[in-house]
Amino acid sequence: MPTEAELAIADEVGSQLIRLVRLMERKQAQYQAEHPDAVERATYHLLVHLVKDGPRRAGALAEAVHSDPSTISRQIGHLVRLGLVERTADPEDGRATLLAATAEGKRVFEENRRVRNERIAGMLEHWSEEDRRALGDLLARFTTDFESYKARAVHPEST
Incomplete structure (x- = not known):
């Protein structure tokens, strides 16, 4: 059973994830409205x-x-x-x-990836290299755990 401190941290992480998802959804909706053929x-x-x-x-x-x-x-x-x-x-x-x-599909993918990477780099340009790397590492770790959490909960003997 998680401690109160662990639940408080989880609440902050959850709140920030919800905020991020909402921002991304709003940005996507704006893009779709501006580019109806997207x-x-x-x-x-x-x-x-x-x-x-x-x-x-x-x-x-x-x-x-x-x-x-x-x-x-x-x-x-x-x-x-x-x-x-x-x-x-x-x-x-x-x-x-x-x-x-x-x-053409590969070209579109590469172009979208380039634009995405430039935007993220711009958002993080004032961060130290160490912080940028830590964010990438922690996001990868969180995503991996997110993907495997349900499987671990269903099959706890495999962990």
């Missing part, structure tokens, strides 16, 4: 996986992003129409289809 964040997330992880079947992509295959199908259709993703025959099973980022 790809939705969830749909863009599929492109990110295809660029980073390479071609894969729709079912594997749905599993990777923890989404429903029918939702993935609709989102992939949108990315295909935009020319960011293409469907090709699976060389291991010609009846199956692989999804892959196109050259």
